[in-house]
Amino acid sequence: xxxxxxxxxxxxxxxxxxxxxxxxxxxxxxALETASARAWAGLGSVxxxxxxxxxxxxxxxRLTRSASGMVVAYYAENxxxxxxxxxxxxxxxxxxxxxxxxxxxxxxxxxxxFLGDRGHAIAGLASVAIAVLAVSGILMLVKRMGxxxxxxxxxxxxxxxxxxxxxxRLALVALVVTSLxxxxxxxxxxxxxxxxxxxSFAMTPQSSGAAPAAIDSLPALAATPLGDLRELVFPAIxxxxxxxxxxTAHGQGYVDQATGALLSFTPNNFWQQLYxxxxxxxxxxxxxxxxxxxxxxALAVPALAITGTxxxxxxxxxxxxxxxxxxxxxxxxxxxxxxxxxxxxxxxxTLHNALVAQGERVHTGPMNSVRAYPAAERLIVLTxxxxxGAAPASARHFLAHLDxxxxxxxxxxxxxxxxxxxxxxxxxxxxxxxAALVARGAEPLVDLTxxxxxxxxxxxxxxxxxxxxxxxxxxxxxxxxxPASQDLVLVEREDFGCEVQAPTAIxxxxxxxxxxxxxxxxxxxxxxxxxxxxLVGIIPPGSDVPRYYSIATASGEGVLExxxxxxxxxxxxxxxxxxxxxxxxxxxxxHNPDFRPARNRKPLILVGAGAGIAxxxxxxxxNRPGRPAYLFLGARDPASDFLxxxxxxxxxxxxxxxxxxxxFSRVVGGxxxxxxxxAQADEVRELxxxxxxxxxxxxxxxxRGVRAALDxxxxxxxLSTAMLKAxxxxxxxxx
Amino acid sequence: xxxxxxxxxxxxxLIAPAAAMAKDVTITTTLDNYSGRDAYLAVYVTKxxxxxxxxLWVAGSKQRYLGDLRxxxxxxxxxGMTTLNLDGITGASIGSGQTLTIHSNLADTLIDAGYTIxxxxxxxxxxxxxxxxxAPITSAPQQVSGKGYVATLSVSM
Numbered sequence: 001x002x003x004x005x006x007x008x009x010x011x012x013x014x015x016x017x018x019x020x021x022x023x024x025x026x027x028x029x030x031a032l033e034t035a036s037a038r039a040w041a042g043l044g045s046v047x048x049x050x051x052x053x054x055x056x057x058x059x060x061x062r063l064t065r066s067a068s069g070m071v072v073a074y075y076a077e078n079x080x081x082x083x084x085x086x087x088x089x090x091x092x093x094x095x096x097x098x099x100x101x102x103x104x105x106x107x108x109x110x111x112x113x114f115l116g117d118r119g120h121a122i123a124g125l126a127s128v129a130i131a132v133l134a135v136s137g138i139l140m141l142v143k144r145m146g147x148x149x150x151x152x153x154x155x156x157x158x159x160x161x162x163x164x165x166x167x168x169r170l171a172l173v174a175l176v177v178t179s180l181x182x183x184x185x186x187x188x189x190x191x192x193x194x195x196x197x198x199x200s201f202a203m204t205p206q207s208s209g210a211a212p213a214a215i216d217s218l219p220a221l222a223a224t225p226l227g228d229l230r231e232l233v234f235p236a237i238x239x240x241x242x243x244x245x246x247x248t249a250h251g252q253g254y255v256d257q258a259t260g261a262l263l264s265f266t267p268n269n270f271w272q273q274l275y276x277x278x279x280x281x282x283x284x285x286x287x288x289x290x291x292x293x294x295x296x297x298a299l300a301v302p303a304l305a306i307t308g309t310x311x312x313x314x315x316x317x318x319x320x321x322x323x324x325x326x327x328x329x330x331x332x333x334x335x336x337x338x339x340x341x342x343x344x345x346x347x348x349x350t351l352h353n354a355l356v357a358q359g360e361r362v363h364t365g366p367m368n369s370v371r372a373y374p375a376a377e378r379l380i381v382l383t384x385x386x387x388x389g390a391a392p393a394s395a396r397h398f399l400a401h402l403d404x405x406x407x408x409x410x411x412x413x414x415x416x417x418x419x420x421x422x423x424x425x426x427x428x429x430x431x432x433x434x435a436a437l438v439a440r441g442a443e444p445l446v447d448l449t450x451x452x453x454x455x456x457x458x459x460x461x462x463x464x465x466x467x468x469x470x471x472x473x474x475x476x477x478x479x480x481x482x483p484a485s486q487d488l489v490l491v492e493r494e495d496f497g498c499e500v501q502a503p504t505a506i507x508x509x510x511x512x513x514x515x516x517x518x519x520x521x522x523x524x525x526x527x528x529x530x531x532x533x534x535l536v537g538i539i540p541p542g543s544d545v546p547r548y549y550s551i552a553t554a555s556g557e558g559v560l561e562x563x564x565x566x567x568x569x570x571x572x573x574x575x576x577x578x579x580x581x582x583x584x585x586x587x588x589x590x591h592n593p594d595f596r597p598a599r600n601r602k603p604l605i606l607v608g609a610g611a612g613i614a615x616x617x618x619x620x621x622x623n624r625p626g627r628p629a630y631l632f633l634g635a636r637d638p639a640s641d642f643l644x645x646x647x648x649x650x651x652x653x654x655x656x657x658x659x660x661x662x663x664f665s666r667v668v669g670g671x672x673x674x675x676x677x678x679a680q681a682d683e684v685r686e687l688x689x690x691x692x693x694x695x696x697x698x699x700x701x702x703x704r705g706v707r708a709a710l711d712x713x714x715x716x717x718x719l720s721t722a723m724l725k726a727x728x729x730x731x732x733x734x735x
Numbered sequence: 736x737x738x739x740x741x742x743x744x745x746x747x748x749l750i751a752p753a754a755a756m757a758k759d760v761t762i763t764t765t766l767d768n769y770s771g772r773d774a775y776l777a778v779y780v781t782k783x784x785x786x787x788x789x790x791l792w793v794a795g796s797k798q799r800y801l802g803d804l805r806x807x808x809x810x811x812x813x814x815g816m817t818t819l820n821l822d823g824i825t826g827a828s829i830g831s832g833q834t835l836t837i838h839s840n841l842a843d844t845l846i847d848a849g850y851t852i853x854x855x856x857x858x859x860x861x862x863x864x865x866x867x868x869x870a871p872i873t874s875a876p877q878q879v880s881g882k883g884y885v886a887t888l889s890v891s892m
Contacts, residue, residue, distance in 0.1 A: 062863065074862055074863070080882055080883075081862050081864060081882065081883055083862060099770065099771060099860060099861065101770045104770060104771060104772070108772070116827070189797075195798075195799055197798055197799045197802065204809055204812060233805070245805075
């Protein structure tokens with residue numbers, strides 16, 4: 001589905017954008033015409049109008065009324081035909097009729113790009129492309145959100161992804177309507193669908209030949225409301241046997257010019273009615289508000305094309321290659337991946353490709369896509385664990401969907417967990433998955449195995465055991481790809497907390513001053529792009545695995561600032577604490593778009609302790625003065641490790657920070673930050689009721705305590721942090 | 736040898752009368768410069784009494800819009816026609832300022848005998864001119880100007 005969506009989108013981006021822009025311009029026409037058509041009040045019958053026109057324009061030959069209510073009369077004057085716009089209320093002449101050259105030009109551009117039938121074909125295919133994109137897009141979104149009912153839920157991802165989804169949901173209905181109706185009209189144009197018209201050689205009936213009566217007295221015309229009129233052709237002057245030819249919204253007929261009788265009437269057939277209805281749906285003629293809605297929907301297309309291309313490019317850059325990924329219904333081996341940032345996916349790809357090399361039919365997909373696999377003999381799950389034992393992003397719906405799998409005989413399973421042994425709840429989610437699978441009767445192929453810090457050796461050893469179990473020799477050699485990193489120079493450091501056994505350093509890095517030709521020409525090396533709350537990955541010497549730190553600044557500020565607490569035995573933190581200004585490290589930025597304050601004016605509640613204060617201080621610094629922001633700050637001793645004290649006090653006086661509530665644990669009557677939240681439960685509750693967003697940053701223990709305190713505070717509102725999290729109003733960055 | 740002569744004779748017998756009884760006629764219709772979509776044109780011949788004789792060319796291929804060429808349709812209807820075969824005598828609609836040139840083989844009996852060529856024009860969301868330009872079929876070249884979208888109609892042979 002994604003491939004279809006990407007291919008169709010990329011192939012059609014330019015022409016679809018072109019069609020959308022011209023279509024959006026044309027959507028203004030019905031509104032402009034309706035505004036200029038005047039006087040809907042006092043709308044009478046065709047007889048009244050035709051009578052008045054015949055009096056005002058003695059040579060009147062033909063009267064047309066467009067769907068927007070504009071009436072045009074064609075008349076002969078000195079042997080030449082002229083056209084005049086008519087006031088539909090009075091039948092008086094408003095002025096000479098000049099069709100808008102601008103809109104005619106755009107219409108032709110939109111219909112055929114001035115390329116004749118080839119252009120018509122391009123326009124038709126563009127319509128089909130939009131329809132395919134809309135339908136495949138909505139199916140992708142349903143899958144991603146985990147069901148139709150959650151379709152309108154909070155979207156996560158990069159800015160492009162969120163914008164793409166936001167616009168697509170707004171414009172979806174309009175785009176489906178315009179694209180399908182456009183495709184229909186194109187099919188009619190090429191004769192794939194009948195339009196219901198045929199050249200009629202029925203004899204035109206003749207008038208009785210008696211002296212013509214006054215037009216406004218003719219019964220058949222008097223019985224036709226003006227709103228139904230499409231066209232009225234007057235009889236030739238001086239030919240008493242000629243008739244009025246009357247086209248209405250319902251069909252075509254002839255009217256005797258002496259008696260006013262309706263001589264014959266052919267109602268529109270099914271195909272004509274269908275075409276008219278679809279024509280109105282596509283163009284919005286006569287329904288100006290529909291036209292404007294469709295036009296606004298079309299305007300989303302250029303933005304969708306751009307963001308879609310960006311998403312595709314991002315994915316391509318980060319994608320790992322799966323050889324011959326079999327379909328879910330034919331695969332004998334199914335590999336499911338639970339991954340927060342795709343690093344587990346790299347291991348899965350190695351396993352996948354090794355199995356395929358041994359001639360196995362293998363399907364690899366995210367854990368969220370779990371379903372019944374009819375041909376599967378074994379299911380292999382590779383998953384990391386998010387935060388405090390939770391499912392990573394691509395496995396969030398796994399447990400809820402799991403029951404579907406056991407409709408058929410259970411395949412045997414192998415679960416491999418990825419994590420870092422220095423954290424509590426190491427590989428906790430992998431254990432949950434293993435237990436859930438075994439509880440449903442699955443036979444383990446090998447025991448639950450865990451991989452510490454992406455160890456290639458652990459992975460290769462597990463591969464050998466798995467290979468023995470399934471009778472396929474497996475040699476897994478996976479080296480985690482290192483993201484491209486760049487040099488950073490430490491320019492400044494501030495040290496805190498040594499007195500309270502919590503050495504913490506604020507480190508500020510800048511891009512190194514370049515050397516060589518480019519630097520002399522004035523090109524400065526620059527920092528990668530990042531925002532407050534993004535992560536910088538630092539690979540300490542002698543290790544393969546990066547450690548991530550929250551960034552407290554944005555790239556526009558010219559420095560990359562992080563806050564590092566020295567951990568006993570922590571390879572990376574000891575390495576960073578040993579740095580002196582001027583020293584260089586290698587780092588790369590990983591965007592963390594889900595950890596950002598919402599872009600609105602609702603209150604912010606920021607909770608952090610220790611080094612976790614750093615990104616929160618950055619958010620406070622960037623906060624617009626006046627937006628309520630409440631910071632709960634935890635540290636050990638105000639005299640030793642009160643990080644960002646001056647900056648936060650400055651923010652209070654600038655009204656970027658509404659209140660600063662501190663908790664110090666190593667003073668008399670020491671408290672943790674969760675105690676301050678409990679003490680302020682009433683205020684927190686009020687703020688959440690007013691739509692506040694909560695952002696928490698710090699250690700896992702603190703995060704657990706904060707969750708408990710908040711859940712207690714929110715219970716009277718029948719709310720919980722889990723519910724706020726689902727709405728994107730409770731964000732946690734815990735480590 | 737006999738066979739060849741015989742077939743030669745047969746051929747000349749077939750060709751010679753045709754050569755003697757028909758003329759190549761060039762009918763050139765040039766449109767005005769106007770703003771709007773391409774025009775649908777019907778070029779047809781009427782008898783001396785004004786009734787429909789034959790259709791020489793129709794520019795514009797969508798049935799949906801052919802019905803707008805009312806004068807032509809009603810002339811055919813009045814002549815008792817019930818179907819229309821446009822095979823080989825239809826082409827694309829004609830744009831502003833463009834020229835439509837038709838080469839037609841007209842029987843001698845039509846020339847200088849009171850027959851006339853009619854050009855009817857219609858433009859979607861624009862005007863309709865049943866007898867936009869009318870020219871008699873004569874052995875002398877004719878050039879007339881049109882009332883509507885047609886700037887000039889010239890007939891020569």
